[in-house]
Amino acid sequence: MTINQISVFVENKFGRLNEILSFLSKENIRIVAATVADTTEYGILRLITTNQHKAFQLLKAQGISANLSDVLAIKTDPSAGKLSETVEIFTKAGISIEYMYCFSDKSNGVVIIRPNNMDAAHEVIRRNSLNCLVESELSEL
């Protein structure tokens, strides 16, 4: 039900983000979704790519501080109000969302969610019949 997300520790240094992204592009890794959160000293780049394990190995081999963590990738339809509905389901179940980001085109939307309690989140997904992406589906995006 979960997919791997790659988190990369990135110092706040001019050009560093570009270096990491262009390295992945040279290795033919397609990035499906990405977000950067930062403090004054460093940032965390979170990445969903079409081949998470390969991307992760490549980053590690470069000596880049990266790790894998589980997130939910829930399919939504991109009409107005759908995102808020999805979040509301978790809120009502008492689950906090540590962070989220989403991507969509005209016909499909995906929201990536990191809940504070993964087991409880799985339960909510089952009960509400939410549709989660699995990792093999990433390459089709």
Place this chain on the structure above:
Amino acid sequence: MDGTYYQPEIETMSRKDLEALQLERLKWTVAQALKSPFYKKRFGEKGITADSIQSLDDLRKLPFTTKQDLRENYPFGLLAVDKKELVRLHSSSGTTGNPTVICHTKRDIECWANRVARCFYMVGLRDTDVIQNSSGYGMFTGGLGIQAGIEWLGALSIPAAAGNSLRQIKCIMDYGTTAIHAIPSYALRLADVFEAQGIDPRKDTNLRVFIIGAEPHTEETRRKIEERFGVKAYNNFGMTEMSGPGVALECKEQNGMHIWEDSYIVEIVDPETLEPLPDGEVGELVLTTLDREGMPLLRYRTRDLTRILTGKCPCGRTHRRLDRMKGRSDDMFIVKGVNIFPMQIEKILMKFSELGSNYLITIQPVDNNDELIVEVELGDVKTDDFSQLQALAKEITRQLKDEILVTPKVKLVERGSLPQSEGKAVRVKDLRKLI
């Protein structure tokens, strides 16, 4: 030859015989030193001759020799032989002034190589071993000094020199390297590269021994090297002025470094009063060469702080043991009125498994108030969560404060982002000195 000792008659010599040997060699060394313009003048002023030495205690009649003396008499003022007798010159560059130059005769090189071979043998290395020297070659003594020792022992030497980690790993894999000589910061860097290559040195190599030295390091660093490579790592002490590596090395007990007392007289003195201290007390290490004819040095102040360990070593060697170097009296820096050694900071950083091995201490003047910044590279860490990283930085800060009594500003940085050095790692950047 496959006993415990390389030279049993010397390594296990009774203290009485060893001291008699030292006295005989000290007399010779004073006579030899008097052939150099520097000592001729220095000793002449005080009326010191070889006959002034009747017992080992008479050593105290001799004045100290300092690095300053070497610099002021650069390059050949301390030569005790004709220049044509010399076969090699080594130097160590200082940050200020002239480099320190030590010249060797053929015999000096042989005595040195023999000491290094004796060290290697002590930690179980034999002529069947493949020893890779990952030290810088050139003028730095860790290169050719170790090289000569490996060859003297009859083992196979791989003079890989410093840097180029991928090539180092290829050598280790292809040539079946069993032992490595490297500076500790580089050993840990190499472990990182092994990991990045997906090779486990514990399983995939023949490595069993590391000889580490040339920069001060903590017990935690040693344990980290042992753990990551699956080896025994032995602490080595040497310095250019005392020829180079092979002055002292730990035996298999890993509890103090046996200093070869047939080649050196050891004194520990109070760095302020210069009065000799008894065994067990920490002070400045002062060494006298006993078998060097090209450039003998008498009562040389090394600036290294350590102590002599008391008691007998279970290995049976009678040569006394030096404790791990506590730092150099000139490495110490003062922030907010507190004396701090880089080693104190390293000791704390090495406790955190989340951190890598590279760090940099910067002292920055901010409005008459010096700020201490400790940048440290992250190792394998769960980097998904800011609060975890912030908690980590906070915990490091707290533990450093406990150790050094000053609150540093801790910055976590990416692996590989701090300057990598091929020689001794630069650990302290004091920006106050630049203003």
